[in-house]
Amino acid sequence: MATRILIFDTTLRDGEQSPGYSMNTREKLELARQLARLRVDVIEAGFPIASPDDFEAVKVVSQNIREGITVAGLCRTRDQDIDRAWEALQHAERPRIHTFIATSDIHMQYKLKMSREEVMEAAVRAVRRARGYTDDVEFSCEDACRTDPDFLCQMVDAAIKAGATTINIPDTVGYAMPWEYGERICTLMKRVPNIDTVIVSAHCHNDLGLAVSNSLEGIRQGVRQVECTINGIGERAGNASLEEIVMTIRTRRDLLNVETGVNTEEIYKTSKLLTTITGVPVQPNKAIVGANAFAHEAGIHQHGMLSHALTYEIMTPQSVGVPQSRLVLGKHSGRHALKKRLQDLGVDLNEEDLNRAFVRFKELCDKKKEVFDDDLLAIVEEQVLATPETYVLEHLQFASGTNMIPTATIRLKKQDEIFQESGWGDGPVDATFKAIDQITGIHPRLKDYSIRAVTSGKDALGEVMVSIEVDGQTVIGRGTSTDVIEASAKAYLNAINRVVGRQAPPAKEVRQGV
Secondary structure, eight states, X not given: OOEEOEEEEOIIIIITTSTTOOXXXXXXXXXXXXHHHHTOSEEEEEOTTXXXXXXXHHHHHHHHOOTTOEEEEEEOSSHHHHHHHHHHHTTOSSEEEEEEEEOSHHHIIIIIOOOHHHHHHHHHHHHHHHHTTOSOEXXXXXXXXXXXXXXXXXXXXXXXXXXXXXXXXXXXXXXXXXXXXXXXXXXXXXHSTTGGGSEEEEEEBOTTSOHHHHHHHHHHTTOOEEEEBGGGOOSTTOBOBHXXXXXXXXXXXXXXXXXXXXXXXXXXXXXXXXXXXXOOOOOTTOTTTSTTTTEEXXXXXXXXXXXXXXXXXXXXXXXXXXXXXXXXXXTTOOHHHHHHHHHHTTOOOOHHHHHHHHHHHHHHHTTSSOBOHHHHHHHIIIIISSOOOSSEEEEEEEEEETTEEEEEEEEEEETTEEEEEEEEOSSHHXXXXXXXXXXXXXXXXXXXXXXXXXXXXXXXXXXXXXXXXXXXXXXXXXXXXSSHHHHHHHHHHHHHHHHHHHHSOGGGOOOOXX
């Protein structure tokens, strides 16, 4: 049977201390309720003595969070800190006082200006005072990984004898390598009497990008509680990421033989709530919750995914609350992905039409980073369902400015003939239309012109719709491009081709669609 690992979430305390992540009481309560739905074991709600707002947040979370979840408040080893923490925590269903003091020589000398004896005395006194309020007391040796191993063992032993029920071994500055952190835990397990009567906890920072690795190595050596945050937020480079810890334990249970009680399907929702509250997004390539975590663009990867998801996904997106994988259509994508996406959109093309659409798709990929569903539908309508092209746009060049007359030069191809003309007008679109009129000999009346962005972003595909009148008949034309002048030329030419198609003898008409 797998051993249970407790998940201690400190997003509301250590995470909130990160610049740009401050939360008010209402926001902390909202996130705490989501953490309860996520089913973490402990919520560290804040540092009660730090400010009136922090005190209020811990108090409100304590009053509202139930369901067997422990609510913790952090405090230094000072009497007033401990008393203030209890004042905020006393209404919790399961309150925990979490007290700490630095134990490394560099912290004791330069920050605390205390001797080892004074630090140990303060720790013992604080744990005893906290135990007078609650039987759930956590003690942390700040900067434990730079603490002399012998002194660390003495501190942990003294804290256990004073009544601590959880002993936290923080890598406060993210200094340790995984094997060093594992050895530190192993040493404590071997040398500290009665350490098997308490929960040993890991709290690792990410200054060298090793917070998750160190936490997992701690688990291998006997740690039974991991302190982490949503999206890995926290002081400096952040804390161990909750989602990475939990999903590693779930995915590699074959090696770790441990489990958590976390409802993993709430992970993505929790991550999104945090980014909504703080306004700080996660990077796209963030493991588990990043926008690209379940996205695939390379053609080989997409082909594999379409054959069997396990070829490139070691966990399902649904297991963390993401609705589905995403095949990102871009310049690295292949025909398989394009065909599958079009089928999902209700468009089933034969090989000839698919090849035509694929050529246009690749051309568009060179102009924008990602091609969206509306782009694909526009391509299909333009390339597959389009009016036969009597005139084909070969080249367009225009010039316009505040102190010059807008001009346009256009080159059209009609079968094997090339035609080129220039025009001028009130703007580059008007000049383009007039150049087309000169080549085709058709001079319609422009009834309507509209443009819209097919997709979002600066590189959006623009769609132009024109309505022209020739001999009393109204004809609609449509064109798309990332360049609005080119889209306008395509739309106008599309309408002209429709006019030419209507004028041609029936026997020479070209099939209009599929």
